[in-house]
Amino acid sequence: MGKGTDKLYITHSEWASEDAYSASVGAGASSKAKAAGASFKRLPFHFCALSLQPFKHPVCTSTGTVFELTNILPWIKKHGTNPVDGSPLKTSELLKLHVHKNEEGEYIDPVTFKVLTDNTHIVAIRTTGNVFAYETVERLNIKAKMWRDLVTDEEFSRKDLITLQDPLNVSGRDLNSFQYLNTKEGLEREKKVEGVNASALGSSAKILKATEAVTKARQERTDPNRNPALSGSKAGGTGSNNSLMVARGGNGSPPPLSSTARIIPYNAAQHTTGKAAASFTSTGLTPHTSGERALLTDEEYMLKPRRVKNKGYARIQTNKGDLNIELQTEYAPKAVWNFVQLAKKGYYRGVRFHRNIRNFMIQGGDPTGTGKGGNSIWNRNFTDEFDGPLTHDSRGVMSMANKGKNTNSSQFFITYRPTKHLDKKHTIFGKIVEGDTSTTETLSRLESTPVDSSDRPTEEIFIEDILVYLDPFEEFQKEQKQKVDAEKEEEEVRKMGGREDEKMTWTGKRVRGGVVNKPGYGGGGGGEEGGNSGVGKYLKANLAGVGNTTTKQKKKDEGGGEEEEEDEILEEIPWDEPEPVSKKVKIGHAAGGGGGGGGGFGNFDNW
Numbered sequence: 001m002g003k004g005t006d007k008l009y010i011t012h013s014e015w016a017s018e019d020a021y022s023a024s025v026g027a028g029a030s031s032k033a034k035a036a037g038a039s040f041k042r043l044p045f046h047f048c049a050l051s052l053q054p055f056k057h058p059v060c061t062s063t064g065t066v067f068e069l070t071n072i073l074p075w076i077k078k079h080g081t082n083p084v085d086g087s088p089l090k091t092s093e094l095l096k097l098h099v100h101k102n103e104e105g106e107y108i109d110p111v112t113f114k115v116l117t118d119n120t121h122i123v124a125i126r127t128t129g130n131v132f133a134y135e136t137v138e139r140l141n142i143k144a145k146m147w148r149d150l151v152t153d154e155e156f157s158r159k160d161l162i163t164l165q166d167p168l169n170v171s172g173r174d175l176n177s178f179q180y181l182n183t184k185e186g187l188e189r190e191k192k193v194e195g196v197n198a199s200a201l202g203s204s205a206k207i208l209k210a211t212e213a214v215t216k217a218r219q220e221r222t223d224p225n226r227n228p229a230l231s232g233s234k235a236g237g238t239g240s241n242n243s244l245m246v247a248r249g250g251n252g253s254p255p256p257l258s259s260t261a262r263i264i265p266y267n268a269a270q271h272t273t274g275k276a277a278a279s280f281t282s283t284g285l286t287p288h289t290s291g292e293r294a295l296l297t298d299e300e301y302m303l304k305p306r307r308v309k310n311k312g313y314a315r316i317q318t319n320k321g322d323l324n325i326e327l328q329t330e331y332a333p334k335a336v337w338n339f340v341q342l343a344k345k346g347y348y349r350g351v352r353f354h355r356n357i358r359n360f361m362i363q364g365g366d367p368t369g370t371g372k373g374g375n376s377i378w379n380r381n382f383t384d385e386f387d388g389p390l391t392h393d394s395r396g397v398m399s400m401a402n403k404g405k406n407t408n409s410s411q412f413f414i415t416y417r418p419t420k421h422l423d424k425k426h427t428i429f430g431k432i433v434e435g436d437t438s439t440t441e442t443l444s445r446l447e448s449t450p451v452d453s454s455d456r457p458t459e460e461i462f463i464e465d466i467l468v469y470l471d472p473f474e475e476f477q478k479e480q481k482q483k484v485d486a487e488k489e490e491e492e493v494r495k496m497g498g499r500e501d502e503k504m505t506w507t508g509k510r511v512r513g514g515v516v517n518k519p520g521y522g523g524g525g526g527g528e529e530g531g532n533s534g535v536g537k538y539l540k541a542n543l544a545g546v547g548n549t550t551t552k553q554k555k556k557d558e559g560g561g562e563e564e565e566e567d568e569i570l571e572e573i574p575w576d577e578p579e580p581v582s583k584k585v586k587i588g589h590a591a592g593g594g595g596g597g598g599g600g601f602g603n604f605d606n607w
Helices: 029-038 069-078 134-142 184-188 204-221 228-236 239-247 275-281 298-302 333-345 437-447 472-495 536-557
Strands: 058-060 066-068 122-125 131-133 161-165 268-272 293-295 312-318 321-327 353-357 361-364 397-400 412-415 428-432 463-470
Touching (some): 058 069, 066 069, 122 134, 131 134, 298 472, 321 333, 321 437, 333 428, 333 472, 353 437, 428 437
Antiparallel strands (some): 058 066, 122 131, 122 161, 312 321, 312 463, 321 428, 397 412
């Protein structure tokens, strides 16, 4: 029971020791344990151990410490030591690393194309500088006893393996163990090293100068005096700091290299791009290890049934009058798209109605006028669309003419009566606008036009033009753009530490006129100029009401007639006043005992 003994009890000293877990733990033991765990700060594998920033030109020592070339060269020239452990270090001992990236900019293993993370065992080969995952080297080199670089085919030995990161031994990447950070010079050292003789750095001077130029340009972009977006965040005090903390994961530490959330676009298809399968079977393609969803074009995305529910409106102008048409985009998007695009193109301009059957329908849309021609907007026939509740159940239904199954082109017809036998044979994509007397009269004139024995009108009937008043697809695209912009704006608000639902009062009412920190809130500055929003306006209204009441009272006291009081108008939703709570009847009175108004228990004869 006891520690190292066979006794059946634990003493108080054992119970209160540092390695005990109880409320009676020894004085200072819990704070020491917490301090030991809380002081650990891990350096990400793709960060320079000197600048604590992501590297661009990585080099490493024989012990596996990774530095940025432009940062370690000035340090060695000035101190001649390893800033991490303080051991002597020369520039000739640095090994240039070759870390491979994928198309997304993530560091990967050059053989398996797996992304390298902070939990990957990473090694480098001394003779070539190539960086691999240890899993790859173990399987293909160590176990296979094939001591050649998997990229350059150069020979190496097991002694040439340098461990850059071991997830099971992270003590070498603890920032608290870095010697230069524990010195006064390290704590007060500036990020930019000044007074370096660039001419003595050789070929590395170009890299150092380029890095300084990029750093200067980046500082100019982030300068609040030059960037109005950053200067505006000063109004919130620590808004920029909060957004930086959010971007870094909330605790100030940099985000993992491969932890960026991928936002799925609205037009993402249900199938992948096929790049992973294609690159697996072909060596001529860039390898892809993840299945990315393909992106649909706007046309492919919108031409799905029941996706665009906006109705379109067009006017067919004929030499007999105008026909106002309502387009059913929800159930026949392809037919509506074809009709709208051809109309905008001027395809139907001057086209004759070549077939007119009284009490049945009138047909047109063929530029040749024979009934055998016409092309769709895609220059090929498109499929039928029967998935919907539309039927030929009334006069004025507009449908696609065809020569059989899935042979729709540019020809269409308008019915004169219900034709239920055409259901599921012709795609319905519109109808005349109900209640429009001019359209009804035009349709009657078209029906009464005389025809010959082959149902061809003897008097020429042709389409002068088709005007599209409301394109349902353009309206849908505008709505999608507004939705995307709203999501981006909400994302920006979220990144800056705020949310849209914070613009609500505790009663659930939406704050009008903007956020509550605008001038005029709480009566603090502004009035009408300050926006007159927030709780302050009610305080001002209350003060104004008190002043008006005092003035009215003075007028009344002076002998003037009583003025009619004005109703107070508030921007609140009216609510029903609750009924008053009914009082309990005292037992004494209920029992009929005791008159008067005294207390007492009353008469209990009725119990």
